[in-house]
Amino acid sequence: SQKIEQNSEALNIQEGKTATLTCNYTNYSPAYLQWYRQDPGRGPVFLLLIRENEKEKRKERLKVTFDTTLKQSLFHITASQPADSATYLCALDESLSNSGYALNFGKGTSLLVTP
Amino acid sequence: EAGVTQFPSHSVIEKGQTVTLRCDPISGHDNLYWYRRVMGKEIKFLLHFVKESKQDESGMPNNRFLAERTGGTYSTLKVQPAELEDSGVYFCASRISGANVLTFGAGSRLTVL
Numbered sequence: 001s002q003k004i005e006q007n008s009e010a011l012n013i014q015e016g017k018t019a020t021l022t023c024n025y026t027n028y029s030p031a032y033l034q035w036y037r038q039d040p041g042r043g044p045v046f047l048l049l050i051r052e053n054e055k056e057k058r059k060e061r062l063k064v065t066f067d068t069t070l071k072q073s074l075f076h077i078t079a080s081q082p083a084d085s086a087t088y089l090c091a092l093d094e095s096l097s098n099s100g101y102a103l104n105f106g107k108g109t110s111l112l113v114t115p
Numbered sequence: 116e117a118g119v120t121q122f123p124s125h126s127v128i129e130k131g132q133t134v135t136l137r138c139d140p141i142s143g144h145d146n147l148y149w150y151r152r153v154m155g156k157e158i159k160f161l162l163h164f165v166k167e168s169k170q171d172e173s174g175m176p177n178n179r180f181l182a183e184r185t186g187g188t189y190s191t192l193k194v195q196p197a198e199l200e201d202s203g204v205y206f207c208a209s210r211i212s213g214a215n216v217l218t219f220g221a222g223s224r225l226t227v228l
Contacts, residue, residue, distance in 0.1 A: 004157070032215060043119070043206050043219030044158070089158070093215065096163065100171035102148065103217055105158040 002027040004106035006090055012112045013080055021075040021109045023090030033066055033073050036089040038108065044089055048075075080113045087111070117141065119220035121207050127226045133195040136223045138207030140189070146170075146210045147190050148217065149182055153203035161205075164190060165212075176201075197227045 007022035023033070032051045036044035050057045050066045050073070057064045063076040077084050087108040094104050120139040128134050140147045149161040161180070162172035166187035175182070179198070184190040194201050204224050208217040 034216065041221065043208070043221050044217075045219070046216045049215060094160075096171040096173065100163045100165075101146075102160045102163055102171070102174075104160065105150075107157040 002094070002104065004028075004090055004092055004104060006088075006106040006109045009107070010110045010112065012114065015081060015113055015115050017080055019077040019080050019084070019111055019113070021088050021090075021111070023073040023075065023106055025071050025090075025092055028071070028092050028094075030068075030092045032093060033064075034091040034103065035062075035064060035073075035075050036091060036105075038087045038089055044105075047088075077111075080111075082113050082115055085111055085113050119207055119209050119218050121205075121220035121223050123223055124221065125224040125226070127228065128197055129228050130199055131196045133193065134197055134225060136192045136194075136205050136207075136225070138190045138192070138220060140207070140209030141211075141218055143211060144209035144218070145187070145212050147184060148208045148210075149190070149192050150206040150208065150219075151203050152206065152222075153200075158206065161192075194225070197225075199227050201225060202227045 003026045005024045034049045035047045038044045048064050050064045061078045065074045087110045089108045090106040091103040122137045147164040150158050152158045160174040163170040164184045181193045204222040206222045208219045
């Protein structure tokens with residue numbers, strides 16, 4: 001069966017350090033992978049998309065890598081700030097019947113950045 | 116641009132009652148999705164509309180759940196009769212055709228007592 005696994009349910013780091021979150025998947029052949037951020041009481045918010053032919057993508061303090069051989073993506077937040085504290089979700093696309101399309105999500109990793 | 120709006124934000128009902136959740140997607144987004152997150156689990160796909168048509172409803176748990184999108188604008192998700200295991204947060208998301216990114220609403224929390 002298809003699985004998306006994200007590392008440890010909670011990650012605590014000190015402000016200014018780099019946070020690294022892991023997403024591993026099985027039984028997917030994704031054309032791309034997405035990362036979302038979710039704050040308590042809110043819906044997921046899109047952060048970054050990386051395609052299967054891209055090794056790395058950056059956006060400000062965020063960096064995503066995608067290794068289709070290892071079936072893994074790493075999500076980095078450099079110079080982390082308390083405002084980065086949230087749950088981060090990894091998502092993969094799935095083709096559905098009738099040409100439909102949906103995103104499947106991992107459980108998420110809760111990040112806490114302390115001053 | 117207004118985002119995806121969901122109503123109610125929280126609903127508390129008793130087992131056996133009926134609840135209807137509503138989602139207003141971003142204007143012009145033909146694709147509308149319902150997802151659900153139950154305690155301790157990942158966000159799971161329920162169904163996908165393209166305009167007013169159900170494209171895929173393979174994630175719907177059972178026939179107590181009915182989703183509609185009359186006119187291809189807003190959508191409703193009705194649970195009748197509600198059971199305890201239906202408790203969770205129901206998210207609606209929309210996207211424009213050709214795009215890969217979903218825009219989510221804030222969710223409707225359902226508590227069945």
